[in-house]
Amino acid sequence: MTLRNHPPAEPDIASLKAHALDLRRKMMGMASGKGEGYIAQGLGIADCLAALYFHEMRHDPARADWADRDRFLLSTGHYSIAMYAVLAQAGYLDVAELPSYGINGSALPMSTFDTTNGVEIVGGSLGHGLGQAVGMAMGLRLDGSPARVFCEFSDGELDEGSTWESAMGAATFKCDNLVVLIDCNGIQADGPVTVAIEPVADKMTAFGFETYEIDGNDMAALAEALGKCREPNGKPKAIVLRTIPGFGIPTIMARERAHFVRVGNDEWDALIAELEHENA
Amino acid sequence: MPDSQTLGNRTRGMGEIVDIAGKTTEIAPFGNTLAELGRERPEIVGLTADMGRYSDILPFRDAHPDRFFNVGMAEQNLVLIAAGLSKVGKIAYCTTYSVFVTRRAYDFIAIACAHSMANVKIFAGMPGLLNGYGATHQATEDLNMMRGIADLTIIDPCDATELKQVVRAVADIPGTVYVRNLRGKVPVELPADYKFELGKAKVLREGNGEIGMISTGYMSARGLDAARIVQSEGHDVGLLHVGTIKPFDKKGVIEFARRHKRLIIAENHKTTGGLASLVIEALYEAGVYMPVVKIGLADSFFECGSQEYLEKKYEVDLPRFVRAIREGV
Numbered sequence: 001m002t003l004r005n006h007p008p009a010e011p012d013i014a015s016l017k018a019h020a021l022d023l024r025r026k027m028m029g030m031a032s033g034k035g036e037g038y039i040a041q042g043l044g045i046a047d048c049l050a051a052l053y054f055h056e057m058r059h060d061p062a063r064a065d066w067a068d069r070d071r072f073l074l075s076t077g078h079y080s081i082a083m084y085a086v087l088a089q090a091g092y093l094d095v096a097e098l099p100s101y102g103i104n105g106s107a108l109p110m111s112t113f114d115t116t117n118g119v120e121i122v123g124g125s126l127g128h129g130l131g132q133a134v135g136m137a138m139g140l141r142l143d144g145s146p147a148r149v150f151c152e153f154s155d156g157e158l159d160e161g162s163t164w165e166s167a168m169g170a171a172t173f174k175c176d177n178l179v180v181l182i183d184c185n186g187i188q189a190d191g192p193v194t195v196a197i198e199p200v201a202d203k204m205t206a207f208g209f210e211t212y213e214i215d216g217n218d219m220a221a222l223a224e225a226l227g228k229c230r231e232p233n234g235k236p237k238a239i240v241l242r243t244i245p246g247f248g249i250p251t252i253m254a255r256e257r258a259h260f261v262r263v264g265n266d267e268w269d270a271l272i273a274e275l276e277h278e279n280a
Numbered sequence: 281m282p283d284s285q286t287l288g289n290r291t292r293g294m295g296e297i298v299d300i301a302g303k304t305t306e307i308a309p310f311g312n313t314l315a316e317l318g319r320e321r322p323e324i325v326g327l328t329a330d331m332g333r334y335s336d337i338l339p340f341r342d343a344h345p346d347r348f349f350n351v352g353m354a355e356q357n358l359v360l361i362a363a364g365l366s367k368v369g370k371i372a373y374c375t376t377y378s379v380f381v382t383r384r385a386y387d388f389i390a391i392a393c394a395h396s397m398a399n400v401k402i403f404a405g406m407p408g409l410l411n412g413y414g415a416t417h418q419a420t421e422d423l424n425m426m427r428g429i430a431d432l433t434i435i436d437p438c439d440a441t442e443l444k445q446v447v448r449a450v451a452d453i454p455g456t457v458y459v460r461n462l463r464g465k466v467p468v469e470l471p472a473d474y475k476f477e478l479g480k481a482k483v484l485r486e487g488n489g490e491i492g493m494i495s496t497g498y499m500s501a502r503g504l505d506a507a508r509i510v511q512s513e514g515h516d517v518g519l520l521h522v523g524t525i526k527p528f529d530k531k532g533v534i535e536f537a538r539r540h541k542r543l544i545i546a547e548n549h550k551t552t553g554g555l556a557s558l559v560i561e562a563l564y565e566a567g568v569y570m571p572v573v574k575i576g577l578a579d580s581f582f583e584c585g586s587q588e589y590l591e592k593k594y595e596v597d598l599p600r601f602v603r604a605i606r607e608g609v
Contacts, residue, residue: 067368067369113395114396120367121363121367121392121396122391122392122395122396125387125391127356128360128387128388128391128392130360131356131357131359131360131361131363131364131388131392132360132361132363132364132367132392133364134357134360134361134364135360135361135362135363135364135365135366135367135368135372136364136365136367136368137364138349138361138364138365139325139364139365139367139368139369139370140368142325142346142347142370143368143369145368161356162356162357162360162388165351165352165354165356165357166357166360166361168352168354168357169351169352169354169357169361172351172352173349
């Protein structure tokens, strides 16, 4: 059994950055095939996914149902484009399947379902991820498993009351094997984040989490923060990721309406060229 | 008719089933059975949303404190944590009032549980008029709501005998199950040899083919009481108990209906969207057209009061059953 990079002694930042770039390439390929998608969020979360799947998490792509695997829960099911990219890159999905993203009848639908290999929960109905992560963390601890649970959710999801119920649950049940990754990209369906969710980090701290706040597109910062979250100290951990939607492609980063990106057929090649140019 | 020993004008807000004259009762059949089952099945965990005492799960907590979790007044989180536990191999029994878990956590039951076939067993307390705290506490449309969720099993047990079997059976029923729980001193109504079978309606009484009653939950016991009362008057009523609401035993219901000239359908629920709707849909589809009297609740909200008071006021009490048999209305 080959475990991915565990326990990681020192993060190989250059290699992780290369992984993140490959994820972005895959996502652009998927989005250009369909002509649209949640590409801005995908590009924004790519660094975090690379750090998790190629550095921090203990998992085995050959055995997606391994009982002691670390779990990654993507609560924002519409980030599926990023999920499929990282699952393909890690070996859970066939890279050749990726072009079917979002196409009618595809095994890689626009929102994530747990029928896809490597996907742990049905994402997309927002506010469902954290509570299930808490339950998994509690159950794994009952079994004496060394596995940890990593749960991504977004700043927009902080609008959902269930997120806060679950946050209290994580602290109540002392889920120190739980790490939440809050993608604060500042956008939601109708535009900028609308309700008074800030200060996110202070709120998580007040809810009983050991909290770190970092630039979510800074690989070294990601690896360092994840490293700090390994302590079994009775507290759930939160990393507040300040990410930029469309990171890596300035034209998308500059878009005001980045929640669901539609790009003209003639523009995709230019954007992909931009990604390569920016990361040359 | 049997009288309650303790109700009178007193509001039994928590809807406890109390001693009824002439009835044997059993205390906390749900919790005591779950505590026993927990000894045999270490993968069972128990949860409540601040309704441990009022859902009868405390015997499980006392027997297995390391496997019991009170998540506070947070029904969404109750269902999510149960789903998460199930997805790492546990069988999660969770408890609160039926009204709260259905109205407040619907999306979570549908997506986090049913869609994933999560091993979550929801024991939903005090359905219908078993709760005396008025519309805020009375799940009078829970069957209607829950039957709308695909891949969900729904059970409405009649009495302590059936409930105890259901507690055990659901551990091996794949996926998410919604059970209308009976708490407190729960009457023992069914014969000792009664066997719960998932998805199978059970004939509790063979009649003479005139009147057939189709009922669910504790209304089946009331139907048996009513049948005994009118027996000496020449009414020999057949009774089919539909313990499983979903999957619904269409075949059993249609067969039973065909053997009778008219039907009475009874439930501790609104007459819209619950058992009556299911039966009538099934009969109509099968081309079986016959007179039907529905005993159940109107499409309304209901007031606070004792179980006896509410059942009389909203016409689901024993005299209502007897009238339906005698007068056909």
